[in-house]
Amino acid sequence: MTHRIRPYDAAMTVLIVATGTQGDLSPFLGLATRLRAAGHPVALATYEAFAEQVRRNNCEFRPLPGDPRALGVAEQGRLKKAGIGDSLRAGVWLKKIRRHLEELGDGLIAAAEKDTDLLLCSGLTMFHSYHLAKALGIPSLGLGLQPLHPTGDFPPPIGIPSLGAWANRSLGKLMFATGLTPWSSSPEFCKKIGVPPMTTAETFRRTTEERWPVHYGFSPTVVRRPADWRPGVEVVGFWWPPEQPAWQPSQELRDFLDDGPAPVRIGLGSVGDPRDAERIGELVVDALRRARVRGVVQTGWAGLDARDDAVLTIGDAPHDWLFPRMAAVVHHMGAGTTGAGLRAGVPAVGLPAFGDAPFWARRVVALGAGPGFLPLGTLHAGRLAELIRTAVDRPQYAQRSRLLAAELAEEDGAGRTVEAVDRLLNSGRGMS
Numbered sequence: 001m002t003h004r005i006r007p008y009d010a011a012m013t014v015l016i017v018a019t020g021t022q023g024d025l026s027p028f029l030g031l032a033t034r035l036r037a038a039g040h041p042v043a044l045a046t047y048e049a050f051a052e053q054v055r056r057n058n059c060e061f062r063p064l065p066g067d068p069r070a071l072g073v074a075e076q077g078r079l080k081k082a083g084i085g086d087s088l089r090a091g092v093w094l095k096k097i098r099r100h101l102e103e104l105g106d107g108l109i110a111a112a113e114k115d116t117d118l119l120l121c122s123g124l125t126m127f128h129s130y131h132l133a134k135a136l137g138i139p140s141l142g143l144g145l146q147p148l149h150p151t152g153d154f155p156p157p158i159g160i161p162s163l164g165a166w167a168n169r170s171l172g173k174l175m176f177a178t179g180l181t182p183w184s185s186s187p188e189f190c191k192k193i194g195v196p197p198m199t200t201a202e203t204f205r206r207t208t209e210e211r212w213p214v215h216y217g218f219s220p221t222v223v224r225r226p227a228d229w230r231p232g233v234e235v236v237g238f239w240w241p242p243e244q245p246a247w248q249p250s251q252e253l254r255d256f257l258d259d260g261p262a263p264v265r266i267g268l269g270s271v272g273d274p275r276d277a278e279r280i281g282e283l284v285v286d287a288l289r290r291a292r293v294r295g296v297v298q299t300g301w302a303g304l305d306a307r308d309d310a311v312l313t314i315g316d317a318p319h320d321w322l323f324p325r326m327a328a329v330v331h332h333m334g335a336g337t338t339g340a341g342l343r344a345g346v347p348a349v350g351l352p353a354f355g356d357a358p359f360w361a362r363r364v365v366a367l368g369a370g371p372g373f374l375p376l377g378t379l380h381a382g383r384l385a386e387l388i389r390t391a392v393d394r395p396q397y398a399q400r401s402r403l404l405a406a407e408l409a410e411e412d413g414a415g416r417t418v419e420a421v422d423r424l425l426n427s428g429r430g431m432s
Contacts, residue, residue, distance in 0.1 A: 021270035045111035126183035142214035157359035237413025272302025290385035345405030
């Protein structure tokens with residue numbers, strides 16, 4: 001596999017690999033918008049389901065095989081049923097992810113071979129993309145939405161509480177040693193593209209030795225960069241989704257917001273199983289009634305449809321428009337939605353399901369921006385009502401949320417990553 005040498009004055013194309021759900025895509029679309037504003041042609045390699053969004057943001061779409069709705073996220077977001085354990089569901093999900101990685105390989109190669117000068121590696125294919133950049137002879141930069149490098153400061157974001165510095169770091173190392181991380185490396189994929197075969201553990205050691213640059217797209221105000229991380233791994237700030245100036249709320253939504261006190265927004269994003277939609281909707285309405293607040297419920301991938309005189313169900317709406325108009329937000333605690341809630345300056349209540357969601361839920365509570373969280377699998381109307389009522393009634397949560405929002409407004413995560421891209425591209429031109 002060889003890389004075509006581009007003319008020195010040719011525009012340098014940046015390829016972002018974006019696997020996962022809508023919540024994983026949105027930050028990379030925001031980063032792509034900033035890269036384009038800096039003069040870089042940008043392509044996104046992602047699923048056909050997201051092609052329209054990519055093109056709407058004036059980026060080239062390069063297809064990857066697979067369906068983000070079939071990744072098992074819904075199954076992980078089910079309400080608990082008797083006889084079905086978390087470990088069993090997690091095992092099924094991991095098997096689906098591994099099968100998906102196998103099908104992604106050829107699509108990733110095809111996407112990167114087409115006029116790519118720098119590869120931004122993210123998500124499930126982080127280490128696949130790292131090796132592919134090596135094979136093509138182009139620079140690369142890792143992009144992460146969750147803090148996966150081992151540290152003693154906190155545990156790996158896999159839904160467990162802190163175990164102490166030694167255990168936190170040891171477990172983080174173990175995840176890479178066993179390959180049980182969202183970043184994967186495959187010896188078979190390495191052979192296919194003509195680079196020395198490496199396991200995930202071997203790839204992690206190689207990237208550490210090389211000080212391969214990795215940018216984490218969350219705020220150091222929310223998660224401070226651990227002092228025991230190696231040089232080259234940086235926490236730069238959130239990559240905010242692109243603005244949607246053409247989007248307009250429905251008249252029904254405008255009227256609802258104008259017709260009473262600020263409501264509480266409830267949504268699960270890409271999490272939640274449509275088979276549970278009716279039951280979750282009933283629990284949500286019950287919780288809002290008990291909390292004595294109005295509600296705006298977003299359907300999301302679960303297809304929620306909550307019906308009540310004081311509850312309005314809506315579809316998609318930009319977080320940066322909707323969230324600031326709420327008294328509080330209740331959500332699944334994905335990395336991007338957590339950032340959006342903090343950016344809006346309103347208290348948050350978490351309904352985490354799995355993966356990194358409990359990590360972000362704990363961070364929100366530790367920051368004082370919310371009173372607590374309730375695992376989605378054990379959703380209970382009474383407990384959810386208590387958390388909502390506390391978030392709305394106690395002024396310290398709103399005050400702390402506003403202070404955090406002001407700090408986030410001073411950060412520019414995308415700007416820092418654009419600067420790193422410029423340095424890598426200039427370095428590559430110098431070598432050619």
